[in-house]
Amino acid sequence: xxxxxxxxxxxxxxxxxxxxxxxxxxxxxxxxxxxxxxxxxxxxxxxxxxxxxxxxxxxxxxxxxxxxxxxxxxxxxxxxxxxxxxxxxxxxxxxxxxxxxxxxxxxxxxxxxxxxxxxxxxxxxxxxxxxxxxxxxxxxxxxxxxxxxxxxxxxxxxxxxxxxxxxxxxxxxxxxxxxxxxxxxxxxxxxxxxxxxxxxxxxxxxxxxxxxxxxxxxxxxxxxxxxxxxxxxxxxxxxxxxxxxxxxxxxxxxxxxxxxxxxxxxxxxxxxxxxxxxxxxxxxxxxxxxxxxxxxxxxxxxxxxxxxxxxxxxxxxxxxxxxxxxxxxxxxxxxx
Amino acid sequence: xxxxxxxxxxxxxxxxxxxxxxxxxxxxxxxxxxxxxxxxxxxxxxxxxxxxxxxxxxxxxxxxxxxxxxxxxxxxxxxxxxxxxxxxxxxxxxxxxxxxxxxxxxxxxxxxxxxxxxxxxxxxxxxxxxxxxxxxxxxxxxxxxxxxxxxxxxxxxxxxxxxxxxxxxxxxxxxxxxxxxxxxxxxxxxxxxxxxxxxxxxxxxxxxxxxxxxxxxxxxxxxxxxx
Numbered sequence: 001x002x003x004x005x006x007x008x009x010x011x012x013x014x015x016x017x018x019x020x021x022x023x024x025x026x027x028x029x030x031x032x033x034x035x036x037x038x039x040x041x042x043x044x045x046x047x048x049x050x051x052x053x054x055x056x057x058x059x060x061x062x063x064x065x066x067x068x069x070x071x072x073x074x075x076x077x078x079x080x081x082x083x084x085x086x087x088x089x090x091x092x093x094x095x096x097x098x099x100x101x102x103x104x105x106x107x108x109x110x111x112x113x114x115x116x117x118x119x120x121x122x123x124x125x126x127x128x129x130x131x132x133x134x135x136x137x138x139x140x141x142x143x144x145x146x147x148x149x150x151x152x153x154x155x156x157x158x159x160x161x162x163x164x165x166x167x168x169x170x171x172x173x174x175x176x177x178x179x180x181x182x183x184x185x186x187x188x189x190x191x192x193x194x195x196x197x198x199x200x201x202x203x204x205x206x207x208x209x210x211x212x213x214x215x216x217x218x219x220x221x222x223x224x225x226x227x228x229x230x231x232x233x234x235x236x237x238x239x240x241x242x243x244x245x246x247x248x249x250x251x252x253x254x255x256x257x258x259x260x261x262x263x264x265x266x267x268x269x270x271x272x273x274x275x276x277x278x279x280x281x282x283x284x285x286x287x288x289x290x291x292x293x294x295x296x297x298x299x300x301x302x303x304x305x306x307x308x309x310x311x312x313x314x315x316x317x318x319x320x321x322x323x324x325x326x327x328x329x330x331x332x333x334x335x336x
Numbered sequence: 337x338x339x340x341x342x343x344x345x346x347x348x349x350x351x352x353x354x355x356x357x358x359x360x361x362x363x364x365x366x367x368x369x370x371x372x373x374x375x376x377x378x379x380x381x382x383x384x385x386x387x388x389x390x391x392x393x394x395x396x397x398x399x400x401x402x403x404x405x406x407x408x409x410x411x412x413x414x415x416x417x418x419x420x421x422x423x424x425x426x427x428x429x430x431x432x433x434x435x436x437x438x439x440x441x442x443x444x445x446x447x448x449x450x451x452x453x454x455x456x457x458x459x460x461x462x463x464x465x466x467x468x469x470x471x472x473x474x475x476x477x478x479x480x481x482x483x484x485x486x487x488x489x490x491x492x493x494x495x496x497x498x499x500x501x502x503x504x505x506x507x508x509x510x511x512x513x514x515x516x517x518x519x520x521x522x523x524x525x526x527x528x529x530x531x532x533x534x535x536x537x538x539x540x541x542x543x544x545x546x547x548x549x550x551x552x553x554x555x556x557x558x559x560x561x562x563x
Contacts, residue, residue: 002560003515054348064508066515066559067491074353075486078433081346082415087437173389176396183400191449194473199450252477265476272477276443 101326128212197253500553
């Protein structure tokens with residue numbers, strides 16, 4: 001068939017599809033809102049029309065029609081493709097489901113790396129803490145005296161009026177600071193897993209050592225009580241989140257080193273997908289942690305029993321959530 | 337590595353044409369985005385400074401959003417284009433040609449942390465120079481691709497004229513060449529048209545403007561415009 005005849009025969013279809021893409025292809029929400037005003041090609045016919053167009057494009061290429069036809073069909077096809085294969089809009093219900101069930105399931109599915117990340121963090125922390133109890137001078141090897149004095153100042157038991165754990169700044173200011181600082185650290189710990197897993201290993205061990213040193217030093221100089229009252233609450237979310245971010249990073253690094261039966265790129269994509277999902281959960285956890293840290297942990301006058309009871313509730317909540325969340329769902333897919 | 341044109345076959349059996357973008361336009365787009373981000377933060381800091389120390393809280397939250405989520409939001413909501421990419425005619429898409437989704441956009445921007453190392457996106461530059469489609473590490477992990485937008489130029493239809501049957505049967509690639517000449521010829525100078533038409537002298541048995549006219553005639557015949 002000659003090109004002109006081909007064009008004449010199918011022109012109307014192409015124009016109809018073009019009009020549909022112009023009017024309704026942009027946003028699904030807009031298309032739904034204006035569905036009564038639209039009298040062109042019906043929405044449910046679009047996939048069939050699109051496939052027809054693909055066939056016509058293949059035919060046009062095969063028959064060697066000129067650029068006027070093939071370019072036009074190609075552009076129509078690419079536009080149709082990007083409408084037909086776009087990712088569905090996120091739904092709030094799905095987001096809530098993910099936080100309550102999908103995320104804990106994903107954490108449990110990555111049990112191995114999560115445990116490894118936990119050990120990488122907890123062992124240096126405990127070791128450093130214990131070492132400083134035995135040999136208090138060790139803390140000055142990690143921090144200079146000005147910093148140590150700063151820490152001591154933040155948790156001064158002789159100054160019951162001060163807000164715990166900060167130099168100055170209001171609750172709101174500190175809330176913003178914790179979001180910026182802590183969540184950025186969480187994201188970086190995950191992403192650095194791309195450095196063959198070395199990033200999370202170094203970051204977790206480093207964080208463990210520094211946290212252990214601060215805790216050990218404050219305990220050794222007798223500022224332990226305000227310090228523990230400050231950290232016990234938000235640590236439930238903050239430390240767990242950092243460990244999970246580290247675990248996600250280790251998974252990415254492991255997939256890079258040992259892709260198994262997959263192509264390395266496929267293993268990486270899978271590690272990246274899971275890591276990004278885990279990072280979403282880490283983001284939520286650190287938001288909660290920042291809120292607790294800014295508005296609850298810093299209250300200096302609160303008696304220790306209240307602080308520790310709340311902390312016990314928070315820690316149990318985190319562990320129940322991570323260990324039991326999403327277990328009872330029968331239709332739980334293997335991957336959220 | 338020199339051919340950055342990528343063809344992805346869709347489930348319908350036709351090929352998507354994806355011209356992958358190299359590091360230079362992407363770096364320029366990034367610089368534009370950086371300028372916009374800094375401008376937003378500077379303006380916000382001036383406004384929030386009026387609130388005193390309490391203003392630091394919202395400012396830090398804004399800094400967090402602008403640093404981590406500015407590209408994610410634009411890439412998903414504006415069909416793969418941050419303002420910088422839009423200015424440079426670039427677009428982020430999934431490797432299978434579909435529009436980029438939330439998770440992929442989030443992944444590729446999280447992994448910027450690694451591409452930035454050790455300074456100035458050096459890792460990303462090396463990765464995108466060695467990858468056939470110019471992907472940085474974040475793109476590989478997220479399964480995305482940065483491509484040039486389709487050029488806006490529309491091919492012109494060949495001018496309609498009297499059809500002229502060719503003296504000898506033409507092979508497919510010869511037919512394609514003649515039609516392409518008829519479609520693109522009107523954009524060339526008269527001298528260049530004549531120069532090109534003279535090459536086809538054995539076919540049209542003429543030189544000069546007559547050869548051009550005859551070539552147009554054959555093209556019309558090939559397109560099926562038999563009057």
